[in-house]
Amino acid sequence: xxxxxxxxxxxxxxxxxxxxxxxxxxxxxxxxxxxxxxxxxxxxxxxxxxxxxxxxxxxxxxxxxxxxxxxxxxxxxxxxxxxxxxxxxxxxxxxxxxxxxxxxxxxxxxxxxxxxxxxx
Amino acid sequence: xxxxxxxxxxxxxxxxxxxxxxxxxxxxxxxxxxxxxxxxxxxxxxxxxxxxxxxxxxxxxxxxxxxxxxxxxxxxxxxxxxxxxxxxxxxxxxxxxxxxxxxxxxxxxxxxxxxxxxxxxxxxxxxxxxxxxxxxxxxxxxxxxxxxxxxxxxxxxxxxxxxxxxxxxx
Numbered sequence: 001x002x003x004x005x006x007x008x009x010x011x012x013x014x015x016x017x018x019x020x021x022x023x024x025x026x027x028x029x030x031x032x033x034x035x036x037x038x039x040x041x042x043x044x045x046x047x048x049x050x051x052x053x054x055x056x057x058x059x060x061x062x063x064x065x066x067x068x069x070x071x072x073x074x075x076x077x078x079x080x081x082x083x084x085x086x087x088x089x090x091x092x093x094x095x096x097x098x099x100x101x102x103x104x105x106x107x108x109x110x111x112x113x114x115x116x117x118x119x120x
Numbered sequence: 121x122x123x124x125x126x127x128x129x130x131x132x133x134x135x136x137x138x139x140x141x142x143x144x145x146x147x148x149x150x151x152x153x154x155x156x157x158x159x160x161x162x163x164x165x166x167x168x169x170x171x172x173x174x175x176x177x178x179x180x181x182x183x184x185x186x187x188x189x190x191x192x193x194x195x196x197x198x199x200x201x202x203x204x205x206x207x208x209x210x211x212x213x214x215x216x217x218x219x220x221x222x223x224x225x226x227x228x229x230x231x232x233x234x235x236x237x238x239x240x241x242x243x244x245x246x247x248x249x250x251x252x253x254x255x256x257x258x259x260x261x262x263x264x265x266x267x268x269x270x271x272x273x274x275x276x277x278x279x280x281x282x283x284x285x286x287x288x289x290x
Contacts, residue, residue: 015198055131097141099141100258103256106169107145110147110169110254111147111149113165114151115158117151
């Protein structure tokens with residue numbers, strides 16, 4: 001099965017690659033990071049605290065999330081603050097990936113139906 | 121427009137906006153294009169794969185498979201969905217049909233009374249040595265706040281749950 005998707009937001013906004021978003025969210029630690037940041041922005045050290053991994057590992061995860069456009073980090077003074085990047089994963093983009101999933105399930109069922117007919 | 125800080129500020133989401141998105145799905149089926157095409161042309165067959173499952177009850181299914189003809193499916197969202205009991209309507213209009221080769225249709229999806237998207241869908245059937253390659257291209261316009269306020273209340277938790285499920289698919 002192959003599927004590719006590209007989403008173009010309102011003019012001027014960055015392109016969002018859904019495959020990259022999915023890859024970024026394929027990891028449970030990164031999902032935990034996004035979940036916590038969805039409540040409020042946090043510094044890297046606060047973010048790392050409840051996670052049972054090193055600060056360096058958190059930074060690596062953050063880099064992947066930043067590349068996918070899901071998270072934005074900014075150094076203010078000596079503290080790096082992380083927050084959700086809404087543009088990277090807007091409601092519309094969520095709908096588009098969901099639409100693709102609906103059609104994929106339909107084509108799965110079509111395959112099942114065709115296979116059933118063959119058996120008869 | 122800065123959209124980077126709008127989480128938790130719903131007013132931004134209420135603006136009228138359109139987001140365009142295109143996706144392509146390719147599948148191979150080990151059977152002839154004639155058989156695959158028939159699953160689109162025959163209402164009895166189409167009903168079985170097109171509108172089943174999805175955790176919802178299908179209440180209406182009508183199709184008129186000819187250029188200029190229309191198709192309408194209405195489902196009630198099930199209890200496990202973000203909008204239990206709400207009608208999800210799919211209305212299609214056939215634009216082009218080339219038997220065993222191509223089907224093109226325009227479709228809208230509505231949640232309750234609200235249209236959430238309008239798309240142009242192209243299905244191509246390509247004969248191969250092993251059977252048929254189906255290429256589905258969906259070019260869509262997705263309208264503002266198509267999720268309604270409830271999805272936002274559910275927030276990121278639900279969003280991530282859905283994604284986790286999606287990622288768990290083979």
